[in-house]
Structures are given as C-alpha cells and as structure tokens.
Amino acid sequence: MSANDSPAGKQPTATYESAFLKACRREPVPHTPVWFMRQAGRSLPEYRKVREGIPMLESCMRPELVTEITLQPVRRHGVDAAIYFSDIVVPLKAIGVDLDIKPGIGPVVERPIRSRADLARLRDLTPEDVSYVTEAIGLLTRELGATPLIGFAGAPFTLASYLVEGGPSRNHEHTKALMYGDPHLWADLLDRLADITAAFLKVQIEAGASAVQLFDSWVGALAPADYRRSVMPASAKVFEAVAGYGVPRIHFGVGTGELLGLMGEAGADVVGVDWRVPLDEAARRVGPGKALQGNLDPAVLFSSPEAVEAKTREVLDAAAGLEGHVFNLGHGVLPTTEPDALTRLVEYVHTRTAR
Numbered sequence: 001m002s003a004n005d006s007p008a009g010k011q012p013t014a015t016y017e018s019a020f021l022k023a024c025r026r027e028p029v030p031h032t033p034v035w036f037m038r039q040a041g042r043s044l045p046e047y048r049k050v051r052e053g054i055p056m057l058e059s060c061m062r063p064e065l066v067t068e069i070t071l072q073p074v075r076r077h078g079v080d081a082a083i084y085f086s087d088i089v090v091p092l093k094a095i096g097v098d099l100d101i102k103p104g105i106g107p108v109v110e111r112p113i114r115s116r117a118d119l120a121r122l123r124d125l126t127p128e129d130v131s132y133v134t135e136a137i138g139l140l141t142r143e144l145g146a147t148p149l150i151g152f153a154g155a156p157f158t159l160a161s162y163l164v165e166g167g168p169s170r171n172h173e174h175t176k177a178l179m180y181g182d183p184h185l186w187a188d189l190l191d192r193l194a195d196i197t198a199a200f201l202k203v204q205i206e207a208g209a210s211a212v213q214l215f216d217s218w219v220g221a222l223a224p225a226d227y228r229r230s231v232m233p234a235s236a237k238v239f240e241a242v243a244g245y246g247v248p249r250i251h252f253g254v255g256t257g258e259l260l261g262l263m264g265e266a267g268a269d270v271v272g273v274d275w276r277v278p279l280d281e282a283a284r285r286v287g288p289g290k291a292l293q294g295n296l297d298p299a300v301l302f303s304s305p306e307a308v309e310a311k312t313r314e315v316l317d318a319a320a321g322l323e324g325h326v327f328n329l330g331h332g333v334l335p336t337t338e339p340d341a342l343t344r345l346v347e348y349v350h351t352r353t354a355r
C-alpha cells in the first residue's frame, strides 16, 4: 500500500498504524501509547533557550521555530505523538482580535466581547490567515516520520471565557452572566467560535495532522444541564465539521467528572479525563465505543520515582479493561517539572504495558 491509499488519506501507513492512532481507534496495541499535554514548553531547557527574547504569540507564527519546539519533547522523551506547538488563542489573534499572551498570566484581551456590536469583530478564519500553520505542519510531518502529529484548538466555551472575561478567570462571572442573561447573544457567540475553531482544525488536518484535540479546559465550571443546553451544540458543531476526515477527535477538559458522558456525546472518539475520576469509573460514565485518555495527576511527578511508578500503576490498572487507552497526564505538564521524570514515565508505561 502506498502512502496515499492508507485508510486515512494522505498520512503514511506507518503513521496510521502507530500505537497512538490504534489506541484512539480502540484497536489492539503493542504498548500503551503516551504523550503529555504541554509536553513542549517551559519544563524543557532547550525550549527556554530557543524562545529567549521571542514573545509567545510571535513564536507561534515562525514555522521553523514551531517545528523545532514541537520536535523537542519527541526527541527527548520518546513520546508516541507530537502536539503542534501553538496556543488556543492563535486563531483569534489571526482574525484580528486585540489580544496578547502575558508571561505567567496567560491570554489577555484588550477589549472584551460582551455585546452584539462586539460580536461583529469576530470574522471568519480563512486558511490564508494562518498560512504559517500550513507551512509548519508541512515541515513537521516530514521530520516526524511515523510519529503522529496532534492538531488542536480551544473549544467555544473556553475561548468565550477568555474573550468575555478579558483574561484568565477563577469564577467566570462575566461569561456566566452572558450565558444566563442573554442566551441568544451567547448562542450566537458560541456558534461564531465553533465556525472559527472548525476552520482552524481543518487547516491543521489538511496540512497533515493525524488527530485533533479540542481543549475545553474551563468547562468543568458548568453543571451538566447548562453544558447540554448552552455549550454542547457549539462543541458538537466543531466535531461534526471535521468528522469526514476520519482522524480521531479527542475532547478534554479539567474538573469535568460530571460532564464526561456529555463530552463523549458531543462527538468525540477519545475522551480526556483529569485525575479526579479513575479511568474505570470514567469508562462507565462515557459508555462504550470511545477510547479514554489520561490521567496521572501532573503534580505526582514532583514525588520520588517509586511514588510515580506506584501512582502510574494505579492508572494502568484502572485502564486495564478499557477498549482503548492513551496514557497522558490529567492536565498539562507543570512548568517546573523535572524533564527526566517525564522521560522515565514514558519508559515505565511502555515497559509495563508491552504485549
């Protein structure tokens, strides 16, 4: 079979047959695949070195730099997948939203979006707006060989929370005020963001990403009924828009124990789980027909190698009966994590699960 007739389009057969993509498809795997959210970034000295003096958003627009940063954790840790180096606010910046990523704070929006007039500032995203993404993914897929590349985007709720609050928020009060107080404007805002997010994921898949993850990091702030009514239609629209490509769609959020079933129902093939719900219980909540991803507490990596192994065994034991399991942390790598702890963790999961 040549590169072009593998079942998922243009990706090489070796990529299609990788442990990561097999686990996402709930097929038997030679070992449990591992990658880490935020595997590229401040925990790596080689990252800090190449980023020196370059603002975060600018670094996302330089294809050679994006390629180097994306490859760093693959080289160092031997993870089973790469995640495209970018940020959830990159597509918003690309359509002209006046935002920046402030070191130690996160995304900050100059003029928050809270009215119908504000909404008009969110225009459609075209592939030309993010031509550097297409270019970087072209470079990357050549370098990665059989290692799959995960594309990603922020989900409509999490993007809305930054746009409406104007920055990171603990309680999401302005966001919830809009959601409960002006449901029509809220629905239109989320629908707009769904179109932008879908367009951004399509660019990544068409350029060569083998899977996509939708980060709804802050949606755990909602009760299930509100999620179903006010958020799920927009997230479902994103998943539906990319369904035809046949690449696995991963759906992740933090503190989403009560939402896991709905997050699967929204259209995910793989549901990401944080460390608060054991994977066997998560599987009961998600139901059959979906793989799970997770879920070691990232803070565990600050304890002794023996303690890390013991906690990792707990995760693997809880995952033993699953149809498909992608090992990951329950949230992103913390910036002060010792890189060697991550390398050891990859080796441990691979050895322990070798079949």
Ligand SMILES: Cc1c2[nH]c(c1CCC(=O)O)Cc1[nH]c(c(CCC(=O)O)c1C)Cc1[nH]c(c(CCC(=O)O)c1C)Cc1[nH]c(c(C)c1CCC(=O)O)C2
Residues within 6 Å of the ligand: 036, 037, 038, 039, 040, 041, 042, 051, 056, 083, 084, 085, 086, 087, 088, 089, 101, 102, 103, 104, 105, 106, 107, 152, 215, 217, 332
């Ligand atoms: C909520 C969210 C954001 N960005 C992202 C999310 C969803 C994931 C999650 O829940 O953690 C997604 C993201 N952001 C970044 C990646 C890179 C890919 C990877 O996982 O390796 C990914 C997947 C790079 C980044 N994005 C950011 C950094 C740090 C900036 C730097 O290195 O200078 C990186 C490597 C900035 C950012 N951007 C955001 C935050 C909260 C921050 C941290 C602010 C800080 O502590 O400085 C918004």
